[in-house]
Amino acid sequence: MLSYIAFHIFLATILINGNLYPPILKSKNNREKTKMHEAKGEIHMKNLVILGGGYGGMRILQRIFPNQLPNDVEVTLIDKAPYHSLKTEFYALAAGTISDQHVRVAFPEHPRLKIRYGCVKRIDLKEKCVYVDDQMIAYDDLIVGLGCEDKYHGVPGALEHTYSIQSIDASRATYQTLNNLPAHATVSIVGAGLSGVELASELRESRPDLKIILFDRGKLILSAFPERLSNYVQTWFTSNGVEIVNSANITKVEPNILYNHDEPIQSDAIVWTAGIQPNKVVRDLDVEKDPQGRVVLTKYHNLPDDENVYILGDCASLPHAPSAQLAEGQAEQIVQVLLHRWKGEALPDELPTIKLKGILGSLGKKHGFGLVAERPITGRVARLLKSGILWMYKHHSG
Numbered sequence: 285m286l287s288y289i290a291f292h293i294f295l296a297t298i299l300i301n302g303n304l305y306p307p308i309l310k311s312k313n314n315r316e317k318t319k320m321h322e323a324k325g326e327i328h329m330k331n332l333v334i335l336g337g338g339y340g341g342m343r344i345l346q347r348i349f350p351n352q353l354p355n356d357v358e359v360t361l362i363d364k365a366p367y368h369s370l371k372t373e374f375y376a377l378a379a380g381t382i383s384d385q386h387v388r389v390a391f392p393e394h395p396r397l398k399i400r401y402g403c404v405k406r407i408d409l410k411e412k413c414v415y416v417d418d419q420m421i422a423y424d425d426l427i428v429g430l431g432c433e434d435k436y437h438g439v440p441g442a443l444e445h446t447y448s449i450q451s452i453d454a455s456r457a458t459y460q461t462l463n464n465l466p467a468h469a470t471v472s473i474v475g476a477g478l479s480g481v482e483l484a485s486e487l488r489e490s491r492p493d494l495k496i497i498l499f500d501r502g503k504l505i506l507s508a509f510p511e512r513l514s515n516y517v518q519t520w521f522t523s524n525g526v527e528i529v530n531s532a533n534i535t536k537v538e539p540n541i542l543y544n545h546d547e548p549i550q551s552d553a554i555v556w557t558a559g560i561q562p563n564k565v566v567r568d569l570d571v572e573k574d575p576q577g578r579v580v581l582t583k584y585h586n587l588p589d590d591e592n593v594y595i596l597g598d599c600a601s602l603p604h605a606p607s608a609q610l611a612e613g614q615a616e617q618i619v620q621v622l623l624h625r626w627k628g629e630a631l632p633d634e635l636p637t638i639k640l641k642g643i644l645g646s647l648g649k650k651h652g653f654g655l656v657a658e659r660p661i662t663g664r665v666a667r668l669l670k671s672g673i674l675w676m677y678k679h680h681s682g
């Protein structure tokens with residue numbers, strides 16, 4: 285009898301409050317609500333939803349708060365992690381030379397910023413809503429900055445049997461494995477772009493006992509950099525006992541075996557740093573993409589068919605290779621576009637070109653390399669500059 289009464293009270297509560305799946309009801313009625321508010325002369329609060337509080341998402345927040353946000357807009361940030369993660373430092377987290385706390389920065393706080401911690405599963409462009417775990421959240425404007433994931437180029441077994449440094453949880457798993465390896469174990473790192481090089485050199489310093497092999501497709505490592513820098517880095521590796529295998533072609537991965545040109549190489553741990561692709565949520569969007577799977581956008585960074593949806597950072601097709609700097613530069617422009625659109629102002633015919641200042645890489649804690657204002661720099665100065673930039677970033681973001 286008691287449970288019969290309880291059931292009816294429960295049913296009545298749902299009917300009165302419409303409250304069983306509040307986000308779904310909110311989303312379905314969003315446009316009707318706007319009309320109702322307008323008819324009554326009330327302000328309808330627009331919801332700007334930001335997916336991902338990475339480098340791009342954080343820069344958006346830093347620019348619209350504390351005082352650029354119009355009174356009729358509120359912001360919802362959705363991220364699976366309860367902090368902003370310093371992805372550019374994941375190589376050091378994985379190598380065990382910095383602590384977990386070192387790569388976390390708190391999200392900003394503001395009365396008109398709601399933060400939802402959860403995993404974004406899907407975006408419904410038609411219904412103007414996103415699915416976060418099992419809930420639906422409606423948006424008026426949407427910024428998608430969910431970053432990237434490893435790309436395995438169809439190599440069998442690579443997804444299942446290699447470690448990663450593309451997310452904070454993956455980097456923690458990599459840290460555990462690398463640092464629990466017995467003395468003189470072999471670590472194979474696939475891909476000698478910036479992240480592979482930084483991981484290999486940091487691991488060398490962290491674990492001098494390990495045998496480290498760095499496999500790369502190119503004739504020289506760091507193929508995107510000037511040859512002088514590639515040679516400098518390659519020499520550093522040779523003199524620090526890291527083996528480099530150039531012109532590699534990884535054909536298969538099995539548990540603890542890497543196949544280079546079909547030749548098996550026994551490895552106690554294999555780390556994959558050989559390519560990236562946009563986040564799965566973005567890959568699943570039925571919109572135009574470039575050959576790398578990044579979303580093609582208008583010059584104002586929104587989808588060609590939808591001026592309320594902006595794609596940011598590693599998920600966006602832009603004229604430069606993805607980087608934290610590029611995500612931040614694009615975020616600055618998206619904020620300008622939003623501010624114009626919210627005020628009903630015309631947009632400038634062209635947005636300025638996003639200027640990149642250069643790129644810096646580390647070789648352990650003492651040496652580095654990079655391109656600053658298109659000029660190659662190497663050695664301690666490069667490393668000091670990199671540390672300084674990180675310090676400034678944390679200081680301004682925290």
Ligand SMILES: Cc1cc2nc3c(=O)[nH]c(=O)nc-3n(C[C@H](O)[C@H](O)[C@H](O)COP(=O)(O)OP(=O)(O)OC[C@H]3O[C@@H](n4cnc5c(N)ncnc54)[C@H](O)[C@@H]3O)c2cc1C
Binds near residue numbers: 563609
């Ligand atoms: C080892 C390494 C070194 C690097 N070094 C440099 C460097 O020196 N300079 C440089 O400019 N760039 C560097 N990069 C590249 C740089 O980190 C990325 O280009 C940059 O992080 C992209 O920014 P973003 O805002 O697009 O995404 P991210 O910064 O990756 O942020 C994505 C956010 O989305 C969240 N997220 C992802 N999926 C979901 C989901 N389904 N649900 C909810 N939340 C989700 C994540 O938690 C994260 O907060 C490096 C990368 C690596 C891996």
